[in-house]
Amino acid sequence: xxxxxxxxxSRKGSFxxxxxxxxxxNLSLRGGGFDTLRYWEIPAVGSMxxxxxxxxxxxxxxxxEKSAVFCDPNLDDMLDLCEYYLREEQKREKIATNGEKHLxxxxxxxxxxxFVLEQVKHFIQKT
Numbered sequence: 084x085x086x087x088x089x090x091x092x093s094r095k096g097s098f099x100x101x102x103x104x105x106x107x108x109n110l111s112l113r114g115g116g117f118d119t120l121r122y123w124e125i126p127a128v129g130s131m132x133x134x135x136x137x138x139x140x141x142x143x144x145x146x147x148e149k150s151a152v153f154c155d156p157n158l159d160d161m162l163d164l165c166e167y168y169l170r171e172e173q174k175r176e177k178i179a180t181n182g183e184k185h186l187x188x189x190x191x192x193x194x195x196x197x198f199v200l201e202q203v204k205h206f207i208q209k210t
Contacts (some may be wrong), residue, residue: 104128107175108165112158113138123190126151126182131175133164142198143189150185152178
């Protein structure tokens with residue numbers, strides 16, 4: 084937007100995470116990548132994640148309207164979804180709570196390491 088510079092805005096640290104947490108809905112749009120760090124940060128701070136569906140397989144990914152909300156990849160319904168979930172506070176808060184619980188159950192560094200080790204164990208047992 085005109086007159087706004089993001090060059091001085093830090094997307095890391097406690098202030099950034101506090102600002103994410105203060106938002107009722109946060110968007111995670113991939114741009115040219117598969118996912119973004121924000122995809123994981125949003126549920127971690129207890130906010131509702133609104134994102135495009137991932138183009139890659141994410142084991143134990145968030146579930147639409149249960150632990151996150153996914154919009155059409157072309158973003159045509161993104162604003163309608165934002166308006167809907169801003170009105171539907173209980174639904175939004177339930178999704179945000181479920182998203183945080185889901186992230187902590189499957190996507191912390193320890194949980195991911197355990198998953199990888201379990202996959203390696205299964206692979207070794209098959210050979």
